Amino acid sequence: MNLPSTYLWDIENPKGYANAMGRYKTRRELAFLLAHVSEARQRVMDAGGGSGRFAMPLAERGHDVTVVDISQDALRLLHRRKHPRVSTRCADFLRQTFDNQFDVVIAIESIPSFTSVTLEDLFAKIHSVLRPGGRFVFTALNSRSWRHALHTLRGRKCVRYNVAGPTDYQTALRKAGFELLSMDGLMWMPFAVTSNSRLVPLFESIERALHLNRWLGQSPWLLVAAQRSSIE
Numbered sequence: 399m400n401l402p403s404t405y406l407w408d409i410e411n412p413k414g415y416a417n418a419m420g421r422y423k424t425r426r427e428l429a430f431l432l433a434h435v436s437e438a439r440q441r442v443m444d445a446g447g448g449s450g451r452f453a454m455p456l457a458e459r460g461h462d463v464t465v466v467d468i469s470q471d472a473l474r475l476l477h478r479r480k481h482p483r484v485s486t487r488c489a490d491f492l493r494q495t496f497d498n499q500f501d502v503v504i505a506i507e508s509i510p511s512f513t514s515v516t517l518e519d520l521f522a523k524i525h526s527v528l529r530p531g532g533r534f535v536f537t538a539l540n541s542r543s544w545r546h547a548l549h550t551l552r553g554r555k556c557v558r559y560n561v562a563g564p565t566d567y568q569t570a571l572r573k574a575g576f577e578l579l580s581m582d583g584l585m586w587m588p589f590a591v592t593s594n595s596r597l598v599p600l601f602e603s604i605e606r607a608l609h610l611n612r613w614l615g616q617s618p619w620l621l622v623a624a625q626r627s628s629i630e
């Protein structure tokens with residue numbers, strides 16, 4: 399697809415996810431997502447879903463996906479991908495109300511973008527759009543990890559909003575009415591997020607061989623699946 403867009407976080411943009419790091423993250427994130435989304439047709443909301451990096455593969459598997467994103471550019475790209483099972487809403491997710499309750503809400507790499515609410519309020523909002531028993535799958539930055547510490551040491555501007563440690567995410571989920579299903583680690587790589595280094599696959603195999611994904615306390619990113627209680 400020809401991309402005359404200013405939207406960065408696209409699967410075909412070399413400065414977004416079309417690079418070695420982006421492919422590694424997309425592989426891991428999609429595998430985690432598919433492990434926690436039922437194969438039966440689901441109504442999925444993709445909060446901060448961008449140009450459809452996950453809406454498209456979910457729609458291709460038969461799910462109905464509503465992408466809510468604040469960026470018109472992102473949704474323009476998604477419209478060009480034309481999938482009948484994908485609908486879009488260009489809006490601030492936090493200010494929107496939704497008629498239907500969803501089976502699944504996903505928020506991949508978008509949690510730190512929701513800057514005007516606390517983690518607890520964000521999770522409560524997500525809880526309110528899910529049907530009882532519905533699932534919430536998201537990725538989040540880990541404020542306790544070596545990578546976060548390194549960025550802080552180097553004086554880099556760190557994302558400050560809704561970045562917490564694994565137990566803080568668990569606590570916020572519980573307070574919002576979720577039960578944690580699983581948590582996994584991601585991105586044990588000494589490369590920039592958009593790096594195209596040939597060494598990425600090597601580090602990926604080291605991560606896998608040493609089961610670094612299970613070391614949640616230090617894992618730079620976290621993959622999280624939770625469930626809204628089915629009895630209220």
Ligand SMILES: C[S@@+](CC[C@H](N)C(=O)[O-])C[C@H]1O[C@@H](n2cnc3c(N)ncnc32)[C@H](O)[C@@H]1O
Nearest residue numbers: 407446447448451467468469490491506508511
């Ligand atoms: C890093 S991108 C991730 C996009 C997509 N989830 C993915 O993984 O490819 C974060 C996205 O969140 C969107 N976003 C930021 N604030 C938002 C808000 N308040 N409501 C809806 N979308 C928002 C941005 O426009 C952007 O598309």
